[in-house]
Amino acid sequence: MQRALPQQISDRFNFAAGVIWALRVIVAAIVVWGAVSTLTSGFYSASQWRDLFIFGLAQGGVYALIALGYTMVYGILGFINFAHGEVFMSGMMIGYFVADYLNEAGMWNGNPVLALLIVLVVSMLTSTGVAVLVERIAYRPLRESPRIVPLITSIGASFFIQYAFRGLFGAGVKSYPRMEALQGAITVLGVRILKVHVLVIVAVFIMMGLLYWFVEKTRMGKAIRAVAEDKEIAALMGVDIDRAIVMTFAIGGMMAGAAGLLYALVFNQVFFFSGFLPGIKAFTAAVLGGIGNIVGAMLGGIVLGIVESVGPILILSGLGIPAPHQLKDVVAFTVLVLVLIFRPKGLLGERLAEERD
Amino acid sequence: MSTRRLATVTIFMVMVLILAACVGRRQAFECDDPIGCVEVPPGEPIKIAALQAISGAVASLGTDQVRGVEIAIDDRGGELLGHPIDLTVEDDLCSAEGGTTGAQKIVSDPQVIGIIGTSCSGAAVPASQIMSEAGLVMISGSNTSPFLTSLGGEKGNAWQPGYFRTAHNDEVQGAAAANFAYNELGVRKAASIHDGDPYTQGLAMVFNQVFEELGGEIVMATAVNKGDTDMRPVLTSIAAAGAELVFFPIFQPEGDFIVLQSKEIEGFEGVYLMGADGLLSDTFVESVGEQGKGMYFSGPASPEGPEYDEFVRKYEEKYGEKPIQAFHAHAYDAANMLFKAIEETAVVQDDGTVYILRQKLRDYLYNLKNFQGLTGTLSCNEFGDCADPKITVVRLDDPAAGIEGLRKNVVFVYEP
Numbered sequence: 001m002q003r004a005l006p007q008q009i010s011d012r013f014n015f016a017a018g019v020i021w022a023l024r025v026i027v028a029a030i031v032v033w034g035a036v037s038t039l040t041s042g043f044y045s046a047s048q049w050r051d052l053f054i055f056g057l058a059q060g061g062v063y064a065l066i067a068l069g070y071t072m073v074y075g076i077l078g079f080i081n082f083a084h085g086e087v088f089m090s091g092m093m094i095g096y097f098v099a100d101y102l103n104e105a106g107m108w109n110g111n112p113v114l115a116l117l118i119v120l121v122v123s124m125l126t127s128t129g130v131a132v133l134v135e136r137i138a139y140r141p142l143r144e145s146p147r148i149v150p151l152i153t154s155i156g157a158s159f160f161i162q163y164a165f166r167g168l169f170g171a172g173v174k175s176y177p178r179m180e181a182l183q184g185a186i187t188v189l190g191v192r193i194l195k196v197h198v199l200v201i202v203a204v205f206i207m208m209g210l211l212y213w214f215v216e217k218t219r220m221g222k223a224i225r226a227v228a229e230d231k232e233i234a235a236l237m238g239v240d241i242d243r244a245i246v247m248t249f250a251i252g253g254m255m256a257g258a259a260g261l262l263y264a265l266v267f268n269q270v271f272f273f274s275g276f277l278p279g280i281k282a283f284t285a286a287v288l289g290g291i292g293n294i295v296g297a298m299l300g301g302i303v304l305g306i307v308e309s310v311g312p313i314l315i316l317s318g319l320g321i322p323a324p325h326q327l328k329d330v331v332a333f334t335v336l337v338l339v340l341i342f343r344p345k346g347l348l349g350e351r352l353a354e355e356r357d
Numbered sequence: 358m359s360t361r362r363l364a365t366v367t368i369f370m371v372m373v374l375i376l377a378a379c380v381g382r383r384q385a386f387e388c389d390d391p392i393g394c395v396e397v398p399p400g401e402p403i404k405i406a407a408l409q410a411i412s413g414a415v416a417s418l419g420t421d422q423v424r425g426v427e428i429a430i431d432d433r434g435g436e437l438l439g440h441p442i443d444l445t446v447e448d449d450l451c452s453a454e455g456g457t458t459g460a461q462k463i464v465s466d467p468q469v470i471g472i473i474g475t476s477c478s479g480a481a482v483p484a485s486q487i488m489s490e491a492g493l494v495m496i497s498g499s500n501t502s503p504f505l506t507s508l509g510g511e512k513g514n515a516w517q518p519g520y521f522r523t524a525h526n527d528e529v530q531g532a533a534a535a536n537f538a539y540n541e542l543g544v545r546k547a548a549s550i551h552d553g554d555p556y557t558q559g560l561a562m563v564f565n566q567v568f569e570e571l572g573g574e575i576v577m578a579t580a581v582n583k584g585d586t587d588m589r590p591v592l593t594s595i596a597a598a599g600a601e602l603v604f605f606p607i608f609q610p611e612g613d614f615i616v617l618q619s620k621e622i623e624g625f626e627g628v629y630l631m632g633a634d635g636l637l638s639d640t641f642v643e644s645v646g647e648q649g650k651g652m653y654f655s656g657p658a659s660p661e662g663p664e665y666d667e668f669v670r671k672y673e674e675k676y677g678e679k680p681i682q683a684f685h686a687h688a689y690d691a692a693n694m695l696f697k698a699i700e701e702t703a704v705v706q707d708d709g710t711v712y713i714l715r716q717k718l719r720d721y722l723y724n725l726k727n728f729q730g731l732t733g734t735l736s737c738n739e740f741g742d743c744a745d746p747k748i749t750v751v752r753l754d755d756p757a758a759g760i761e762g763l764r765k766n767v768v769f770v771y772e773p
Binding site: 043044045047048051052055059166171172173175178184185192194267268269271273277308309310312313317322323324325326328329 | 591
C-alpha cells in the first residue's frame with residue numbers, strides 16, 4: 001500500500017484510499033492504546049481475561065448457529081430472511097413447554113441427557129417446521145419477484161410470527177427450569193469453565209461440523225451448492241430446485257432450533273420477543289464473516305461473540321470511558337463497519353458456491 | 358335607506374339579539390380556562406386513560422397498576438358526577454418509544470382528561486411532554502426518577518406542567534439504599550449498574566452520591582443495555598473492582614440475568630446483591646427462585662391498615678390472585694386523586710352537562726394537601742411530587758412465599 005501510493009497520484013480514488021489508510025492507522029492506534037493501557041493497569045487478572053474469552057466463545061457459538069440460517073438463505077436466494085430470528089425463538093418457546101413438562105415429571109433432573117435430547121429434537125423440529133412453512137407461504141410465491149420484495153415480506157413474516165406467539169402463549173417471560181447437572185463449573189486442562197458453556201461450545205462445534213460435512217460431502221449438499229451458483233443451470237442438470245431450497249430453509253431452521261435450546265440453557269428465559277436481538281446479532285455475524293459463506297458465518301459468529309465480551313473492557317475501559325459495557329453493541333457494530341470498510345465482502349468473502357468445486 | 362326601513366331592521370336585529378341571549382342563557386357556560394375545557398354532554402362518559410407497561414418482561418408492573426385504577430373506578434360504581442367513567446388502557450412498553458406512541462394515541466381524543474401512568478420513567482419523559490402540550494394531567498403511580506419532578510430542590514430536566522406522581526422521588530429511595538448498605542450492612546466499597554433508563558440512571562446516581570457522602574467508595578459505576586442477556590462480562594469487571602455490594606436498580610429480564618449469572622462468577626460469592634422497586638414483582642421472585650436468596654431490595658413500604666386490607670380483598674376477588682407488584686396502591690391513589698380533582702373543579706349544568714376546566718384541574722392538584730390515600734397522606738408540591746415517602750428494604754429469604762412474603766420481610770425502614 002505504501003509503495004503504491006506515489007503511483008496513484010493521478011488515480012481518482014487516491015483521496016478515498018488515503019482516507020481509508022489514515023483511518024486504519026487511527027483505528028489501530030486507538031485499539032492498541034486502549035488495550036495497552038487496560039492491560040498495564042493490571043485491574044483484571046489473567047483468569048478473568050480467560051473467563052471473558054470463554055463467555056464470548058459460548059455466546060459467539062450461538063450467534064454462529066443462527067447466522068448459518070441467514071447466510072445459507074442469502075447464498076441460495078440472495079435476500080436476507082429477517083424472520084430467521086423468530087425461527088430461533090419458536091424452537092426455544094416450544095422447547096420451553098416440553099422442558100417444563102419434563103421438569104414436572106421429574107425427568108429434567110432425573111435423566112438430564114435424555115431430557116435434553118428430547119427438548120433438542122422438539123425445538124429443532126419446531127424451528128424447521130416454521131422455517132419451511134415461511135418459505136412455502138411467504139417466499140415461494142415471490143421467488144420471481146425482485147429481491148426487495150421477499151426482503152420486505154420477511155420483515156412482515158417476522159412480525160407475524162412474533163405476535164402469533166404472543167397471542168398463543170402470552171406476553172410474559174417464561175423461565176426455563178434449571179438443570180442441576182449444568183450448574184457450576186468444571187476444570188478442563190486447568191481452566192475453569194461453566195458446565196453449561198462446555199455443553200454449548202461442544203454442541204456448537206459438533207453442529208457446525210455436521211453441517212459442513214453435509215454441504216460438502218453429500219448429494220443434497222452438492223445440489224444446494226449448485227442451486228446457489230446458478231438456479232437455471234442447476235435445473236437443466238436435473239437438480240430439483242424447490243427441494244434444494246426447502247432443504248436450505250430446513251437446515252437453517254434445525255441449526256436455529258438447536259441454538260434456541262442452547263441459548264435457553266444459558267439464559268433460562270424466553271418470551272415472544274427473544275428472537276429479535278440474537279437475530280440481529282447473528283445477521284451481523286453473517287455479514288461480518290461474508291454473507292453467503294458458511295465458514296464465514298461460523299467465524300463471524302465466534303468473532304462477534306468474543307468482541308462483545310472482551311472488546312468493551314479491553315479497549316474502552318483503557319481509554320477511560322465510563323460504563324464500557326453499555327457500549328458493547330457500539331463496539332460490535334463498529335467492528336462490523338470497519339470490516340466492511342477494509343474488507344467489503346466480509347472476513348472470508350461472499351459466495352456460497354465459488355472456490356470449492 | 359328610509360327611516361322606516363332602518364327602524365324595522367333595527368327592531369329585527371334587537372329581537373335577534375334578545376333571542377340569541379335567551380338561547381345563550383340556557384348554555385351560559387363560557388370557557389375562560391387558559392388551556393381549554395372539556396364538555397361532557399349528559400349520558401356521555403368522562404374519559405380517562407391508563408398508560409402502563411402491560412406486556413413483556415415488565416408486564417407485572419403495569420398490570421398491577423391498571424388493576425389499581427380499575428378498583429378505584431369500581432369503588433365509585435363506575436360513575437363520576439353522574440357520568441360513566443371510560444378507561445382506555447395503552448401500553449407504555451417501558452420505553453421512550455412506547456411512551457410516545459401511547460401518549461399520542463391518548464391525546465388524539467380531545468375528550469380525555471387525564472392519564473394514570475406511566476409505569477416507567479423512561480416512558481414518562483416523552484409521554485409527559487405530549488400530554489402536557491395537549492393540556493391533560495398525568496399522575497403516575499410508579500415513576501420515581503428525580504428528573505421528572507425535582508432534583509436537589511431544583512426543577513428536574515424532564516419536568517412538565519401537569520405532571521404529578523404518587524410514587525416516591527428516588528432521591529429518597531437512593532438515600533435509603535445507600536444508608537442501608539453503609540450503616541446496616543457495613544459495606545464500604547459498592548458498585549452500581551444502571552441501564553440508561555431515566556429511572557435506573559437517576560436512582561443509581563443518587564445511590565452513588567449518598568454512599569460517597571456517607572464515606573463509602575463507589576468502585577465501579579457502570580451500565581448495561583436494555584435487552585442485554587450476557588451479564589458475565591460486567592459482573593467480572595465488578596468482581597475485579599473488589600465491590601462488596603452491587604446495587605442494580607434495573608428491570609426484568611436484565612435483573613434476573615445479573616442474579617442468576619452472578620452465581621457463576623469467581624469472586625462474587627460474598628458480594629451483596631441489591632435491587633430496587635422495579636424488581637419487586639412476582640415474576641422476578643419466580644424467575645430467580647433459590648438463586649435469589651439473600652438478595653436485598655429497596656422499595657416503597659407496603660401500605661398497612663384496614664383500608665388497604667379491604668383493597669387487597671377486592672383485588673383478590675376481582676383478579677384471583679394477590680397483588681403482583683409494589684405500586685397497585687399508588688395507582689389506586691392516583692386515580693382517586695384525579696377523580697377528586699375532577700369533582701371539585703368541574704362545572705355541572707342543570708341538564709347534567711359537565712365542563713372540566715383543564716388549568717383549574719392542574720391548579721387544584723398542585724395545591725392538593727393532606728389527601729388521605731392508601732399509601733399515606735399525600736400533599737403535592739410545586740414540582741408534582743405528591744407522595745408520602747416511606748422506603749423499606751426487604752430481603753428475599755423464602756422464594757416460595759412469593760412477592761407477598763418478600764414484601765413482608767422488612768429489614769430496614771427509612772423516612773426522610
